[in-house]
Amino acid sequence: MATTQAEQRVGAREIAAPRRLARRTRNGPAAVAFTLPALVIFAVFTILPTAYTFVISLFDWNPLNVAQSRFIGAGNYTKLFAHATPSFGASALTSLYFTAGMVLGGTAISLAVAVLLQRGGALLGAVRVAVFVPHVTPLVATSIVWVWIFNPQFGLANAVLHAAGLSGVDWLDNSATAMPAVLAYSLWHEVGFTVVIFLGGLSVISGELGEAARVDGANRWQEFWYVTWPQLRPVTVFVVTISTISSLQAFTQFFLMTQGGPVHATTTLSFLLYQEAFVFFHTGYAAALAVVLFVVTALFTLLQFRTRRSSSR
Amino acid sequence: MPISPLTRAVAVLAAGVLAAGGLAGCGAGSSSGKTTVTFMEAMSAGTLKPSLEYLTKQFEKQHKDIDVQLVSEPDYPTLRNKETASLAAGKPPTIGQAYSDWAATYAKSQVLVPLDTYAKQADVDALYPGVRSDLYLPSDHKLYMWPFNKSVVIQYYNQKMLSAKGKSAPKTWDEFAATARALSGNGTVGVAIDPGGAAGPAGGEAWFEILAAAYGTPVFADDGTPRFTSAAAVKAMTYLADLKKAGALSLGKNYPGQVALGAGKGGFDISSVASFFYNKQAVGGKFPMGTAPLPSGPAGAANQMAGTNIVMFAKASDEEKKAAWQFLSYLSSPDAQAYWASHSGYLPVTPAALPKMADFVAKNPYQKFGADALKTAKADPPYPWVTKAQGELAVAMQSALTGKQSPAAALADAQKQAAAEAKSGE
Numbered sequence: 001m002a003t004t005q006a007e008q009r010v011g012a013r014e015i016a017a018p019r020r021l022a023r024r025t026r027n028g029p030a031a032v033a034f035t036l037p038a039l040v041i042f043a044v045f046t047i048l049p050t051a052y053t054f055v056i057s058l059f060d061w062n063p064l065n066v067a068q069s070r071f072i073g074a075g076n077y078t079k080l081f082a083h084a085t086p087s088f089g090a091s092a093l094t095s096l097y098f099t100a101g102m103v104l105g106g107t108a109i110s111l112a113v114a115v116l117l118q119r120g121g122a123l124l125g126a127v128r129v130a131v132f133v134p135h136v137t138p139l140v141a142t143s144i145v146w147v148w149i150f151n152p153q154f155g156l157a158n159a160v161l162h163a164a165g166l167s168g169v170d171w172l173d174n175s176a177t178a179m180p181a182v183l184a185y186s187l188w189h190e191v192g193f194t195v196v197i198f199l200g201g202l203s204v205i206s207g208e209l210g211e212a213a214r215v216d217g218a219n220r221w222q223e224f225w226y227v228t229w230p231q232l233r234p235v236t237v238f239v240v241t242i243s244t245i246s247s248l249q250a251f252t253q254f255f256l257m258t259q260g261g262p263v264h265a266t267t268t269l270s271f272l273l274y275q276e277a278f279v280f281f282h283t284g285y286a287a288a289l290a291v292v293l294f295v296v297t298a299l300f301t302l303l304q305f306r307t308r309r310s311s312s313r
Numbered sequence: 314m315p316i317s318p319l320t321r322a323v324a325v326l327a328a329g330v331l332a333a334g335g336l337a338g339c340g341a342g343s344s345s346g347k348t349t350v351t352f353m354e355a356m357s358a359g360t361l362k363p364s365l366e367y368l369t370k371q372f373e374k375q376h377k378d379i380d381v382q383l384v385s386e387p388d389y390p391t392l393r394n395k396e397t398a399s400l401a402a403g404k405p406p407t408i409g410q411a412y413s414d415w416a417a418t419y420a421k422s423q424v425l426v427p428l429d430t431y432a433k434q435a436d437v438d439a440l441y442p443g444v445r446s447d448l449y450l451p452s453d454h455k456l457y458m459w460p461f462n463k464s465v466v467i468q469y470y471n472q473k474m475l476s477a478k479g480k481s482a483p484k485t486w487d488e489f490a491a492t493a494r495a496l497s498g499n500g501t502v503g504v505a506i507d508p509g510g511a512a513g514p515a516g517g518e519a520w521f522e523i524l525a526a527a528y529g530t531p532v533f534a535d536d537g538t539p540r541f542t543s544a545a546a547v548k549a550m551t552y553l554a555d556l557k558k559a560g561a562l563s564l565g566k567n568y569p570g571q572v573a574l575g576a577g578k579g580g581f582d583i584s585s586v587a588s589f590f591y592n593k594q595a596v597g598g599k600f601p602m603g604t605a606p607l608p609s610g611p612a613g614a615a616n617q618m619a620g621t622n623i624v625m626f627a628k629a630s631d632e633e634k635k636a637a638w639q640f641l642s643y644l645s646s647p648d649a650q651a652y653w654a655s656h657s658g659y660l661p662v663t664p665a666a667l668p669k670m671a672d673f674v675a676k677n678p679y680q681k682f683g684a685d686a687l688k689t690a691k692a693d694p695p696y697p698w699v700t701k702a703q704g705e706l707a708v709a710m711q712s713a714l715t716g717k718q719s720p721a722a723a724l725a726d727a728q729k730q731a732a733a734e735a736k737s738g739e
Contacts, residue, residue, distance in 0.1 A: 063401040064422035086511075152563055153502060153573060173564040174715045261510035262711035271512075278394055279512050280701055281418075 050294070057287035069284075076288035086264040086272060088289070094179070095268040099247040101183040102190065106243050107236065110191045114198030115224065128199070135192035143256035146185040147172065150257075157181075175265035178258050182266055186253055190246070194239045201235030202228075234307075241304040248297055269293050347380040348636040351406035352623075353399070355392040356462070356657075357385040360590050364656040372643045379636045389621070390513060400424050405626040407637045413447055413695030416457050416624050420450050421697065426625045427455040431638040440645070441687040443618050444662045450695055451536070458622030459641045460662040462587070462653075465616045465686040466516075466523060466607055467679055469574060469582040469592050473600040474501075482605035486527060489581070489608045490552065493561040496580035503561035504581040505569035508710035514703035516570070520583045521710055522693075522703075523617050524549035527610025532706065537696035539731035541706060541724045545612070550713050550720035557714045564714060571595050574602070583607070585619055586683045589658040604679040606686065616690040620659060660684050702731035 057076050062068040080088040113131060117124050134142070149156045150171035158168035171181040205228065213227045229236070251270040254260060260267035260275060267275070273293060277286030356365045362385065369381045384406055386392040393415055399405045400419075411419065419425045437445055440460060448458045468489075470482060474496055483489040493503025509515030525532050528545035540546065556562035563569065571588060573579025575595025582592060589604070596602045607616055623644070625637055643649055650661040651669035660683050661667060667674060667684060674680045693699050709727035712718040718726070 062422055063397055064419060064424050066401075068422060147566055151565060151569075153500070153505065153565065153569070153578060154576070170564055170715060172566065173711065175711070175717055259510040259512045261512075261708065262715065263708055263717060264511060267511070275512050279390070281397060 053287045053290050056284055057291050059284045061284040061287070063281060063283050072284070076284045077292075079285055080288060080292065086260075086267045088269075088272070088292075090264065091267050091269050091272040094264075094266065095248060095270070097179060098183065098186075098250065098266075098268055099244055101179075102186060102247040102250075103240055103243045105183065105187055106191055106194055107239055109187060110194035110239065111198050111229075111232075111236070113191065113195045114202055115228070117195070118199060118202045128195070131195050132192035134189050137189070139189065139252040140256060142189060143185065143253045146181075146188075146253075147257050150181050172258055173262050175261075175263045178262055178265045182253055182257055185257065186247075186250065189253075190243070194243065197239055198232065198235060201232045205231040237307045238304070241300060241307065245297055245300050245304070248293070248300070269296075347378050348632050349380045349382060350408065350633060350637045350640055351382045351384055352637075352640070353384040353386065353392060353396055353406040353409035355386045355389050355410060355621075357387055359594075361657050364653060367656075368644065368649050368652060371649075372640055375643070376636075376639060379639065381640055400626070403628070405628050407629045407633050408623050408625050408641065410461065410621040411458065411624045412621055412700070413450075413458065413692060414697055414699040416622065417450055417452065417695045418697040419624060419626075420452060420457055424627050425457050426627050426629075426634060427453075427457055428459055428625060428638070428641075429456045431634075431641075432456055432459070436642065436645075439663050439665060441662060441664060441684070443687045443690045443692070447618060447692040447695070448622060458624055459645065461621060461623050461644055462657065462659040463618060463620040463662050463687065464585040464587045464659055465618055465683050465690045466519060466583060467586055467683060468605050468607055469570075469584060469588070470603045470605070471574060471577065471580055471600055472603040474577075474580050475603070482603055483608045486524065486552065486608045486610050490556060490561070493556060493580055494559050497559070497561040501578050501580070502563045502573055503556065503579070504583060505563045505565050505573040505579050506583070507564070507566055507569050508714070509704070509707040510711065511704040511708050514700070514707045516568075516584055517564075518703055518707040518710060519585075519617055519619065521549055521553065521706060523607065523615050524552060524610065526615035526617075526691075527608075527612055529610075529612035531615075531691070533694050533699065533702070535694055537694045537699060537735060539702050539728055539735060541709070541728040541731060542721070546724055547721050550709070550724055553710070554713050554716075554720055558716075562714075564711075575599075586660055586679055587620070587658045589677070589679060591658075604677075606682045614686075614689070616686045618687060618690040618692040654680060660687055662687075696735070698731070698734040698737075701734050702727075705730045705734075 058071060058073055060070040060072050060075070086094075117128050117131070148154070152158055152168055152170050152173070155171070157171055161168055169177055171177050209227050209231070210223050213223045218226065249270060250268065251274060254266050254268060254271045255274065258266040260271045269289065270293070273286055273289045276282045276289060352369075354365065356362060365383065369383060373379065373381060384395075386395050389410075389412070392410060396405065396409050396411070396415075396419075400422075405424065416425065437448070437456070440448075441463075444460045444463055448456050448460065450457050468482065475481060475492065478492070478495050480492045480495065483492050495503075497503045506517030506520060507515040508517035508521070522532050525543070525546045525548075528548045530540055530543040530545035532539065532541055532543075532546055534540055553562060557564075563573070565572070568584075568588075568591075570579060570582035570584055571592050572595065574582040574592060575597070577599060582588070584592070592602060607614065609615075623641055625634060625641075629637065644653075645662055647661075647663055647665035647669055650663055650666035653659060654661040654666060655670045655673040660680065661670070664684070667681075670680070693703070705727040706724075709718075709723035712726075713720045713723040717723075
């Protein structure tokens with residue numbers, strides 16, 4: 001049955017009226033009032049401190065006596081590239097080392113584990129729980145446990161080496177092994193989360209395509225490489241992005257396991273920021289570091305939004 | 314549904330209440346009619362906490378008009394952060410523990426009160442000479458600190474292990490190296506140390522400083538100038554690197570010397586007298602734990618006075634400052650120091666305390682030779698850059714002991730960094 005133009009206009013008006021009301025309700029004073037508490041808390045604890053950090057980054061700041069602080073403009077930012085050991089650049093490279101290890105290693109391991117565990121069943125269900133459990137353990141407590149695992153005299157890691165007839169390693173005290181040791185711990189802690197994400201992805205992809213590939217003679221590897229993984233592209237992008245952001249922000253394990261050493265081998269940007277701000281009290285310089293780290297992390301967050309949007313189209 | 318003005322008003326009011334609630338609790342205050350002295354300290358572990366609490370209660374009993382509130386922090390780095398944060402917020406405690414280089418930084422920022430107006434010359438003269446000289450800042454030669462928990466480094470050893478090898482406590486560093494080598498092997502190490510790192514030096518770094526002094530040149534000149542590339546410093550670093558190469562020294566974290574000694578897998582622990590009760594607990598009576606003064610080097614005996622002093626912050630009222638000084642005087646009195654030393658492991662800051670703790674000294678001879686060392690032991694010079702420079706030395710130790718660099722090259726790098734920091738005066 002055809003509708004007349006008048007009926008359409010009335011109908012449109014009938015639909016538009018509640019929409020306008022809803023919009024007014026969403027944007028009206030009451031709505032603002034309801035969001036005010038959250039806004040106040042967000043402003044006090046996030047927005048204002050962020051802005052204040054930017055202000056501090058323009059000063060040679062004396063936290064003990066603000067009156068002795070001196071405006072130096074971009075001085076702290078130029079110092080980022082000329083500061084003594086460890087430099088901003090060296091720490092950025094260390095962060096990159098850790099991030100690459102976590103993103104490449106973490107993505108590969110979690111994808112492999114997820115593929116192995118996707119079939120289900122009571123035993124595999126228990127293994128899934130076992131893989132996820134490290135992720136819910138507190139970073140502080142488990143970092144301390146892993147310091148003991150890497151203890152050169154009493155630790156489990158060297159006990160295994162000795163049992164195999166090999167000599168022990170100063171895991172956390174040698175600049176060549178400290179970062180791999182922290183990476184081993186961090187992967188143990190983080191992989192459970194990304195495995196769950198990949199398992200979620202595997203549960204919604206089409207099984208028919210894989211079946212068709214097998215009928216066409218593809219082996220298991222070819223099926224995974226050419227059929228399964230391409231379907232997991234959005235999930236992989238998400239895992240890579242979120243792992244990159246969390247790796248750039250990682251701090252606890254470096255604080256507890258290595259204190260940025262030995263010989264600055266694990267001084268990431270996050271640790272350098274802590275060290276400059278709360279050990280050496282170079283507050284202005286640390287604020288400049290924080291601003292740069294904020295920008296880098298924000299760029300990765302934007303990238304995440306972009307890739308999400310493009311993969312959902 | 315249209316929203317009535319009443320609903321809006323209620324919503325706005327509710328939001329206001331919630332917001333106010335969120336902001337509430339930022340301030341707190343109490344008044345008991347007494348003068349309150351807040352003391353920010355890090356004596357929070359083991360026997361330290363109950364000992365300080367006991368002394369505080371005794372003081373309050375003697376001074377009914379003063380209320381001392383202990384603000385306990387878990388460790389020195391946290392303590393410094395909290396003191397800095399409280400100063401930044403404009404609400405510092407009345408007094409706080411501080412190392413001399415912290416005090417130098419605070420004084421430079423004009424947030425400390427000199428204590429010259431409170432302390433009489435007789436009060437200062439009653440202290441050990443080494444303790445006394447650590448209370449003044451070179452910037453204006455005024456008395457900014459008052460002593461509290463002082464320590465020197467001694468050697469702890471496994472008597473059973475040494476006896477089994479026919480050895481006794483070494484008297485020279487060469488003897489020490491020979492004994493440590495003899496004890497090492499089959500899972501046992503002569504000595505385990507933690508040098509710390511750039512973010513903070515640890516006990517191993519203090520040992521290196523003592524070794525350099527024992528070889529003839531302390532790593533800092535009296536004016537704070539770093540001397541990390543002296544022949545003595547290179548010899549000291551080479552000494553430690555050789556021990557490491559020989560398997561007689563291992564690196565670790567979280568008091569590795571104490572852990573190895575306690576487990577019967579370490580011959581020695583080179584550590585502060587303040588470790589005495591912790592080491593005793595770690596050993597747990599499994600074998601007799603010996604204590605001895607540090608061995609001597611070619612330049613004679615050397616030791617380092619560690620531990621903190623107490624500073625008074627400028628923000629306090631005159632009444633609070635006066636009450637705080639009474640508390641500081643009490644803490645350094647012979648009776649209080651005798652109690653403190655007998656229960657904490659630290660050394661008394663005044664020789665007048667020793668007769669009052671004769672029984673404890675008889676049973677624990679380390680207190681006597683430790684206190685004797687206070688006559689000559691030197692603290693690191695009180696300049697703001699010293700702790701950071703010590704961190705550079707810790708990094709040099711990490712590098713040299715793991716074979717990444719030669720001792721001379723590692724120390725040269727540390728010297729470059731430390732000299733730049735000293736020049737900047739930070």
